[in-house]
Amino acid sequence: MSSHDHQSATPVAQKPDTKAIWITFWILLGVTAVEFLIAFTSDSKPFRLITFILLTFVKAYFIVANFMHLRHEVKALIWSVVLPIAFIVWLVAALIYEGGSILGSH
C-alpha cells in the first residue's frame, strides 16, 4: 500500500484523474486502426512484416508502461522486467530466423 500513497491516496483528493488513461486508450486504438489500414492497403510482404511487429511493440510499451504502471516503479524493478524480456525477444527472433534451417524448408 505504501507504494502508491504518493499518488492520490490522501482522502482529500477524491476527483478521478483519468486523462492519462484515456490518452493511452486513444493511442492503442489509433495504432490498431493504422495496422488495419496497412493490412488492407499494402501488398509488400517485408514492409508489412516489419511494420506490424514494430507497431506491436509500440502497443506493448504503452500497455506495460501506462496500464501496468511499470513506468512509475523504481528503476530496479523496471530493469528486472525489461532485461529478461529483451533476451527472450532476441531468442524468439533468432529461433524463427533459423527456423528454415532447423525444419529444412523450401
Add this chain to the structure above:
Amino acid sequence: MASHSVSTSNVNLWGGGVEPMKASYGKLMMWFFLMSDTFTFSALLITYGLIRFSHPAYAGPMDHAVFSQEYWPLPDMVFNGIPFLHGVHLPLVFVGIMTFILIMSSVTMVLAVEAGHRMDRNDVQKWMLWTILGGIAFLGCQAWEWTHLIMGSDAGQMVDGKIFHGANLVRNEYGPPAFADLFFFITGFHGTHVLSGVVLNIIIFYNTVIGVYDRTGHYEMVEKVGLYWHFVDLVWVFVFTFFYLI
C-alpha cells in the same frame, strides 16, 4: 545498473515491513509470475514461427487466393466472417471487434485501479463490473470464432480425395494441419487465461461489494489482478499480430 538503489542501511531488514524495489510482496510476485507466463507464451510463439515459416507462403495474386494443403493460408481469407452475415467476405472485421473489446476492458480495469487509489468503493464496483462484462464478451466472441473455423466454409476443400469442411486437429480446409493445431492451441491457451482472469475479476468484484478492501484499508488486490488482466490483453496484442495480420 540501479539494482542497489533501494538503500535500507539503517532499517532492520529482518524485522519485516521492508519492501524490496518499493513494491509489495504480492505485486512483486505477480510480476514474477507474469514473467514466467511470458516465457510460456514465447515458447508458443517460437513454435508457431518455426512451423509457419517452414511452410511455403502463398505467392499468387491476393484477390484470387484459394486454400491449399501446400501452403500456409492468408489470414484475411480464413478469418472473414462475422455473426449474422453468413457468406459475406469481411476480412478481419470480427477480430477487430474482439481486439477493441479487450483493449476497452483493459481501460475499465485501469479505471477500477484508479478508483481503488481513491478508496471509492462505488467506482471500483462499477469499473470491475464493466471489466467482467468485457471479458465475458471477448470469450463469447472467441467461442463464435472457434465455431466458425471448426464448421468451415460452404465450399470446403478437397482433402484426401473428398470435400472436407472446417477444421479439426487432424486436417482442415484452410491449409496444413499445423495451421489449425497452432490456432486452437495458442488462442485456446490465451482464452484460458482470459477465463481465469474473468474468474479472478469476479472474486475481486465480490470482495469489493462486501467491503473486504474497505476493511483492509487499501485496494491493492485490484491492482494485482489488474496486472494480470493487462498481461492477458498484452498477449492478445501479440496473438493478433502474428495470427491475423502477418
